[in-house]
Amino acid sequence: MKRFVVLFSMLIILGACTTERSIDPENRKLASELNAQLGLGYLKQGDFERADKKLDKAIEFNPENADAHHFKAEIYRRMGDYEKAEKQYKIALDLAPKDSNILNNYGVYLCDRGEYQKAITLFQSILADSFYTAKASAYENIGLCELRQGKLGAAEQAFNQALVLDAKMAYSLLNLAQMRFDAGNKHDAYEYYTRYLQVAPQQTPESLWLGILLENDRGAKNAVSSYKVLLKGKYPDSKQTKLLKKLEAQGKL
Numbered sequence: 001m002k003r004f005v006v007l008f009s010m011l012i013i014l015g016a017c018t019t020e021r022s023i024d025p026e027n028r029k030l031a032s033e034l035n036a037q038l039g040l041g042y043l044k045q046g047d048f049e050r051a052d053k054k055l056d057k058a059i060e061f062n063p064e065n066a067d068a069h070h071f072k073a074e075i076y077r078r079m080g081d082y083e084k085a086e087k088q089y090k091i092a093l094d095l096a097p098k099d100s101n102i103l104n105n106y107g108v109y110l111c112d113r114g115e116y117q118k119a120i121t122l123f124q125s126i127l128a129d130s131f132y133t134a135k136a137s138a139y140e141n142i143g144l145c146e147l148r149q150g151k152l153g154a155a156e157q158a159f160n161q162a163l164v165l166d167a168k169m170a171y172s173l174l175n176l177a178q179m180r181f182d183a184g185n186k187h188d189a190y191e192y193y194t195r196y197l198q199v200a201p202q203q204t205p206e207s208l209w210l211g212i213l214l215e216n217d218r219g220a221k222n223a224v225s226s227y228k229v230l231l232k233g234k235y236p237d238s239k240q241t242k243l244l245k246k247l248e249a250q251g252k253l
Helices: 002-017 025-045 048-061 066-079 082-095 100-112 116-127 135-148 152-165 170-182 186-199 205-218 221-234 239-249
Strands: none
Touching (some): 025 048, 048 066, 066 100, 082 100, 100 116, 100 135, 116 135, 135 170, 170 186, 170 205, 205 221, 221 239
16 A cells, blocks of 8 residues: 555656656656556556557657557557557667567567568567567467468467467467367367356457357357347447348348
């Protein structure tokens, strides 16, 4: 509690200082770091507007704050504004070229843009960093890039390696479940899906649709009905919901 009070007091002081021009360099860097962390917090909550304002303030205090530029890049990537994202990633990497966290997210950006080999090369460079602790994430990202290229064997290998390092990698579990289902191995698909449900922060349109297909195959009508309600309620405009309604109208599901 004492630590919280100290931090809160510091934020108030720095907040008051934002209207003053004569802040010493050390406090400007501290103010920049705190605003960057606040921006990251809003980013994780999906509040891009507040996150952007805090990150702008962080950059105002210290234009060389690589994290602030990195987090702004993430905002733009998630909003689909790739031109602005690219600009911010480049600034962040110019300031911190060996930062594996920035490299990882830049790799995700490249994969989103279809530059798969560049992305995979970045992820592989991260795996060579002995100090990087989130290597399971790098393997999972490699798997996603391989999967988007239709390289199922390479994707499966990467997802499995991610799970060796961290058995709670949700996207690896979900993608392996989908791959097993598509291959006709519904038993293994259900096993992976069950593991996914145990660790996933929330269901996605893709996971709910797969749940409907798996439970329908098992004849679990109550589970199917539950997933249908969730899909329609949480993601009414998704392509999965549209397909569900079409199949229901045809009496096929």
